[in-house]
Amino acid sequence: MAISRRAFLAGSTIAAGTLVGSAGLSAPAVAQTKKNVLRVVPASNLSGIDPVVTSGQPVRNHGYQIYDTLFGMNGRFEVRPQMAEGAEQSSDGLTWTIRLRDGLRFHDGEKVLARDCVASLKRWGARDPLGQTIFGLTDELRAVDDRTLEFRLKSRFGLLTKGLAKIGGPAPFIMPERIAQTDPSVSIKEAIGSGPFRFLADEWVPGSRAVYAKFDGYVPRNEAPDCTAGGKVVHVDRLEWHIIPDAATATAALQRGEVDWYHGPDLTLLPLLKQDPAINTEAYDDLGYMTVIRFNHLQPPFDRLEMRRAIQMAVNQVDYLQAQVGMPDLYTECRSTFFCGTTMSTGAGSEAMAANFEKAKALLKSSYKGEKVAILTATDLSWLHAASLVTEDLLKRMGVNVEVQAMDLGTFYKRRTSMEAVDKGGWSIFHAGFSVTDILDPSTHLGLRANGKQTWPGWPTDPVIEQLRDDWMSADPQGQGAIVRKIEARAFETVPFVPLGQFQTPSARRRTVTGMLKAPLPLAWNIKVG
Amino acid sequence: MLAFIIRRLIGAIPVIALVALIIFCLLYFAPGDPATIIAGDLATPEEVQRIRVALGLDQPFHVRLGIFLLNLVRGDLGTSIFSNLPVTYLIGQRLEPTFSLGALTILLSVVVAVPLGALAAWRARRAVDRMALVISVLGFSVPVFVVGYLLIWVFAIKLAWFPVQGYTPLSNGVGSWLSNLVLPTLSLGMVYIALITRITRASMLEVLSQDYIRTARAKGLSDRAIIWRHALRNAAVPIATVVGIGVALLLGGVVVTETVFAIPGVGRLLVDAILRRDYPMIQGVILLLASIYIIVNLCVDISYAIFDPRIRY
Numbered sequence: 001m002a003i004s005r006r007a008f009l010a011g012s013t014i015a016a017g018t019l020v021g022s023a024g025l026s027a028p029a030v031a032q033t034k035k036n037v038l039r040v041v042p043a044s045n046l047s048g049i050d051p052v053v054t055s056g057q058p059v060r061n062h063g064y065q066i067y068d069t070l071f072g073m074n075g076r077f078e079v080r081p082q083m084a085e086g087a088e089q090s091s092d093g094l095t096w097t098i099r100l101r102d103g104l105r106f107h108d109g110e111k112v113l114a115r116d117c118v119a120s121l122k123r124w125g126a127r128d129p130l131g132q133t134i135f136g137l138t139d140e141l142r143a144v145d146d147r148t149l150e151f152r153l154k155s156r157f158g159l160l161t162k163g164l165a166k167i168g169g170p171a172p173f174i175m176p177e178r179i180a181q182t183d184p185s186v187s188i189k190e191a192i193g194s195g196p197f198r199f200l201a202d203e204w205v206p207g208s209r210a211v212y213a214k215f216d217g218y219v220p221r222n223e224a225p226d227c228t229a230g231g232k233v234v235h236v237d238r239l240e241w242h243i244i245p246d247a248a249t250a251t252a253a254l255q256r257g258e259v260d261w262y263h264g265p266d267l268t269l270l271p272l273l274k275q276d277p278a279i280n281t282e283a284y285d286d287l288g289y290m291t292v293i294r295f296n297h298l299q300p301p302f303d304r305l306e307m308r309r310a311i312q313m314a315v316n317q318v319d320y321l322q323a324q325v326g327m328p329d330l331y332t333e334c335r336s337t338f339f340c341g342t343t344m345s346t347g348a349g350s351e352a353m354a355a356n357f358e359k360a361k362a363l364l365k366s367s368y369k370g371e372k373v374a375i376l377t378a379t380d381l382s383w384l385h386a387a388s389l390v391t392e393d394l395l396k397r398m399g400v401n402v403e404v405q406a407m408d409l410g411t412f413y414k415r416r417t418s419m420e421a422v423d424k425g426g427w428s429i430f431h432a433g434f435s436v437t438d439i440l441d442p443s444t445h446l447g448l449r450a451n452g453k454q455t456w457p458g459w460p461t462d463p464v465i466e467q468l469r470d471d472w473m474s475a476d477p478q479g480q481g482a483i484v485r486k487i488e489a490r491a492f493e494t495v496p497f498v499p500l501g502q503f504q505t506p507s508a509r510r511r512t513v514t515g516m517l518k519a520p521l522p523l524a525w526n527i528k529v530g
Numbered sequence: 531m532l533a534f535i536i537r538r539l540i541g542a543i544p545v546i547a548l549v550a551l552i553i554f555c556l557l558y559f560a561p562g563d564p565a566t567i568i569a570g571d572l573a574t575p576e577e578v579q580r581i582r583v584a585l586g587l588d589q590p591f592h593v594r595l596g597i598f599l600l601n602l603v604r605g606d607l608g609t610s611i612f613s614n615l616p617v618t619y620l621i622g623q624r625l626e627p628t629f630s631l632g633a634l635t636i637l638l639s640v641v642v643a644v645p646l647g648a649l650a651a652w653r654a655r656r657a658v659d660r661m662a663l664v665i666s667v668l669g670f671s672v673p674v675f676v677v678g679y680l681l682i683w684v685f686a687i688k689l690a691w692f693p694v695q696g697y698t699p700l701s702n703g704v705g706s707w708l709s710n711l712v713l714p715t716l717s718l719g720m721v722y723i724a725l726i727t728r729i730t731r732a733s734m735l736e737v738l739s740q741d742y743i744r745t746a747r748a749k750g751l752s753d754r755a756i757i758w759r760h761a762l763r764n765a766a767v768p769i770a771t772v773v774g775i776g777v778a779l780l781l782g783g784v785v786v787t788e789t790v791f792a793i794p795g796v797g798r799l800l801v802d803a804i805l806r807r808d809y810p811m812i813q814g815v816i817l818l819l820a821s822i823y824i825i826v827n828l829c830v831d832i833s834y835a836i837f838d839p840r841i842r843y
Contacts, residue, residue: 189614252682
């Protein structure tokens with residue numbers, strides 16, 4: 001059988017040769033480092049390009065590359081002019097005049113005109129809750145001339161420029177009038193903005209890659225960059241988003257230098273990245289996320305206040321944060337309805353979160369009638385699923401008949417909209433996460449809306465909290481502090497949700513990447529590679 | 531033969547129509563709603579409803595089915611609910627990576643497994659046979675993603691021979707195209723090498739016990755001629771069947787490999803579409819897969835006639 005063995009060995013040699021040969025071929029390809037290209041792995045896929053129709057973070061982050069806003073926010077969440085030269089308020093406070101900076105152009109070469117801004121803001125105002133509030137208070141928004149737009153309000157409203165600087169999605173991005181005239185419920189087909197990057201639509205492979213080029217026609221402000229405010233100076237020629245769905249692969253790609261910046265590395269793989277001297281794991285967002293328990297206020301048992309108060313009292317935030325994050329240096333207990341570390345967080349009424357299990361159990365015993373409690377959870381999001389399991393354990397220990405219903409995120413979002421009873425496909429509890437931009441103040445905090453079936457699933461009704469919100473929005477800055485205290489105290493009293501603490505989501509980048517700005521979202525301007 | 535091919539292709543039309551109807555019904559009755567996903571985590575019921583109306587998802591079953599079938603007859607698979615791009619364009623973007631990975635995997639599997647299986651049968655119960663058995667057991671029992679991670683760790687991170695992830699189109703050069711596909715092909719090929727090796731061995735063992743093989747030996751033919759010209763050709767029908775099934779299974783099994791190696795292929799496109807309830811996208815990809823299954827089965831049937839002249843259609 002010498003012939004067969006030889007044939008076999010020959011075949012093996014050819015196969016080995018092919019491997020080595022292809023290794024040789026691949027070496028230059030692997031070693032090839034594209035100069036002045038920033039290659040990032042975003043936290044999730046860019047599935048669409050309309051930042052008004054879709055409020056998700058990937059689309060919002062995409063929007064910040066290619067669009068600009070009239071106003072920006074600095075790291076202390078103070079409003080600063082961005083596309084605007086500035087804003088003037090009339091003496092009666094009812095007219096705001098905003099003048100555009102000189103030299104603003106869209107990526108198609110057209111000048112940015114006031115009428116583009118008017119159309120863009122109207123479209124945004126039809127979708128965004130704060131935008132709806134602003135336009136509800138607006139008599140007229142018009143273009144006075146090519147560079148000037150004017151808001152005429154029905155009553156004084158101190159949050160106008162804050163709304164126009166809003167970072168959370170949908171953000172008030174400015175696009176050409178012809179695109180902004182698209183129905184606000186229908187996605188736009190062209191991604192043309194006036195921001196520091198151009199979107200290269202022909203290189204977009206949804207689910208795999210999105211590519212941006214530096215917009216040479218962009219004129220940055222002559223100021224230091226600060227969050228979404230200041231000069232947006234781009235130092236790279238090209239920005240590539242590589243969608244890598246598997247966390248281990250994305251981690252390996254970063255270690256290997258195939259990508260430069262991984263926006264949201266998996267926490268279980270973080271120690272591996274921290275050990276790598278070529279990797280910097282500094283977070284771009286120091287505040288991170290806050291997870292909450294949301295109750296269904298329409299159905300038993302959480303239509304009863306005592307039940308919600310009992311759970312609020314029983315919650316030990318550390319249990320949740322350990323399950324979700326596990327690394328104490330990445331989380332903070334925070335008994336507030338706003339992010340701790342921001343000016344909105346007062347902690348008023350937070351003594352209701354005493355983490356007193358026995359007292360909570362006694363309170364629950366007096367109000368619980370044995371109803372089945374259904375916790376909806378999406379297994380796609382590890383932090384959300386972990387929180388759901390901790391709540392399940394907590395309720396079981398309290399003697400509640402509880403069932404966790406696990407599903408994928410798409411089903412979770414749909415099931416959550418059901419207002420039916422549990423035995424008819426409804427639910428009792430779900431968990432959700434807020435970033436600081438979602439709940440920056442009472443005007444944007446959906447968890448604190450209490451206008452019944454009109455609001456976010458959970459549907460609490462509380463005219464008091466709604467009135468306090470209205471009061472806050474119309475108050476001057478000096479009076480707002482006291483109102484926020486009342487809002488927080490009221491929220492801990494009526495329990496529209498239970499805050500479960502804050503955790504940071506570190507990012508990881510190669511040390512060759514410098515100039516990363518601190519912000520609630522990953523920003524690509526000011527960054528240098530190499 | 532031509533008449534057979536034409537008959538089979540005409541017969542495929544009602545199969546495709548049935549697949550289209552079933553997948554439409556399944557998606558209609560499946561839980562989940564793309565409007566809630568588009569609107570985002572913090573959307574209010576009114577916002578979700580506005581988007582549902584804009585997408586036509588509020589229309590009754592028969593209206594949506596009618597629109598779908600009418601467009602299908604026109605060859606229009608629709609537009610992705612999320613990216614607003616035509617389904618055919620999005621599938622077109624993903625075909626090359628999946629076909630490249632699939633073709634290389636089948637090629638590697640056949641090139642390695644058929645000689646290995648034949649050799650194992652020829653040297654049954656000896657060292658080569660035992661080695662083939664070990665390779666097969668490993669191929670069957672170690673999950674594709676484990677093999678993938680191990681290959682990445684050794685060949686991409688430690689040795690730096692190949693890239694960790696991604697795909698480079700063939701038009702950018704054979705070297706870079708191949709370098710991106712070596713590890714995924716090895717990872718995905720393991721199970722097919724195991725499968726085809728075992729089938730080849732079993733089929734060859736049966737053929738090698740036949741009288742005509744003994745006659746060939748008695749005539750003084752060389753081992754090479756006996757194996758390659760007489761035994762393997764007669765053992766080819768079950769092997770071709772398994773390779774055909776392998777191609778069909780591969781289209782489903784490629785998802786894990788595409789995910790581990792971040793290859794933008796059809797498998798990932800389908801999974802992403804299912805998770806987001808992108809109905810036109812799911813329908814388009816399923817119809818494509820059904821068409822491929824039909825064509826692969828046809829090719830397998832044709833190959834029977836080539837390998838065994840007694841088979842005629």
